[in-house]
Amino acid sequence: MALTRREFTVATLAGLAATSGMTLAVRAQGTKTIAVLFDGLYSEFWVAGIQIIREDLKKRGFEIMEAISDQDDNKQFEQVRAAIARKVDGIIIVQTDSNAVIPAIKAANDAKIPMVHFNRPPAKTDAFSVAIQADNQKIARDAVTYACEVAKQSGKKHKAAILIGDLGDPNAIQRRDGFEEAVAQFADTIEVVAKIPTEWNADTAFAGLTNALQANPDISFLFTSSDFLIPQIQQALKSADKWHKVGEDGHVIFTGFDGFPDAYALMKDGYMDACGVQNLFYETELAIQAILDLQEGKEVDRLLLDPGFAITQANMEEKAPEMWGYVLWKEKNPG
Numbered sequence: 001m002a003l004t005r006r007e008f009t010v011a012t013l014a015g016l017a018a019t020s021g022m023t024l025a026v027r028a029q030g031t032k033t034i035a036v037l038f039d040g041l042y043s044e045f046w047v048a049g050i051q052i053i054r055e056d057l058k059k060r061g062f063e064i065m066e067a068i069s070d071q072d073d074n075k076q077f078e079q080v081r082a083a084i085a086r087k088v089d090g091i092i093i094v095q096t097d098s099n100a101v102i103p104a105i106k107a108a109n110d111a112k113i114p115m116v117h118f119n120r121p122p123a124k125t126d127a128f129s130v131a132i133q134a135d136n137q138k139i140a141r142d143a144v145t146y147a148c149e150v151a152k153q154s155g156k157k158h159k160a161a162i163l164i165g166d167l168g169d170p171n172a173i174q175r176r177d178g179f180e181e182a183v184a185q186f187a188d189t190i191e192v193v194a195k196i197p198t199e200w201n202a203d204t205a206f207a208g209l210t211n212a213l214q215a216n217p218d219i220s221f222l223f224t225s226s227d228f229l230i231p232q233i234q235q236a237l238k239s240a241d242k243w244h245k246v247g248e249d250g251h252v253i254f255t256g257f258d259g260f261p262d263a264y265a266l267m268k269d270g271y272m273d274a275c276g277v278q279n280l281f282y283e284t285e286l287a288i289q290a291i292l293d294l295q296e297g298k299e300v301d302r303l304l305l306d307p308g309f310a311i312t313q314a315n316m317e318e319k320a321p322e323m324w325g326y327v328l329w330k331e332k333n334p335g
Helices: 010-017 044-059 073-085 102-110 136-153 170-184 202-215 227-239 261-269 280-295 316-322 324-332
Strands: 024-026 033-038 063-068 090-093 115-118 130-134 158-164 190-197 219-224 253-258 274-277 303-306 309-312
Touching (some): 044 227, 044 280, 044 324, 073 102, 115 280, 130 136, 130 170, 130 280, 136 170, 136 219, 136 253, 136 274, 136 309, 158 170, 158 202, 190 202, 190 219, 202 219, 202 227, 219 227, 227 253, 253 261, 261 324, 280 303, 309 316
Parallel strands (some): 033 063, 115 130, 130 303, 158 190, 158 219, 253 274
Antiparallel strands (some): 024 063, 274 309
16 A cells, blocks of 8 residues: 555654765665665755655565665665665666666566666666656646746846756756746747756756846846755745746745655745745656566556646645645644
């Protein structure tokens, strides 16, 4: 049985955060062993993801082998080899580099062990594996389209900026493309004046946004490709006297992506207009079911999509319970 939202608590995450950079094994009674190999726990998204996977596997009675590679491709390949030597029944993996993981896929194929990529697909290869991925482009397009409609309703023209993720990550490319598809439909309202590379680095993002705001002090529309950059965005906007709530003079129409607790808090408090949300609960179910199906000899598509959703100021009350970040926020703020 899959993990329910009520069972996923901040308390279960607290101990996990301290394990970043360590290799560990968590044992439970069961007849199957699944290796869970992440490249790091460097954001709340990955901490939440691995914990949801862990809890789901435990409830199924599986034995779990866990390892963290610290974004070291060679180290992760050795972890894959160790999982193969242990004759695990399946591997759930988050790799750093989409090309560097291909030898690991081939090794798993040779050992006839199913491999599933969680939230980050590999590069194209003849080797077979399954990738679970959010429909980043659609989710970003839907969230940004809502923000564009808000901008149009204001009756003003808006200058926009986008914080782009690491372009070596397919997720970042798809989110950028979704943003561009949305704003292209509102060319009479939105002019993109700054495309800020972040390389998924908070300091790089802060410097880039600060420079963009100095060069274009009338920026009033912003999209971030990941919510983990929210603290830096808030700092930069405050410094530019642009940190204002929806409906207040000087409010920057702000759209996020991922569904972090910080994003929900900002939406609740009125600072963020919309956010594209990945459904971590659904992605976990897809990943584990893919391994079970492959073990049974069933055909499974190479790419399984999480459609996700856009949470907005208009639908927040309805959609919040489906947002993993809301679940964490609610645990910290009961009542």
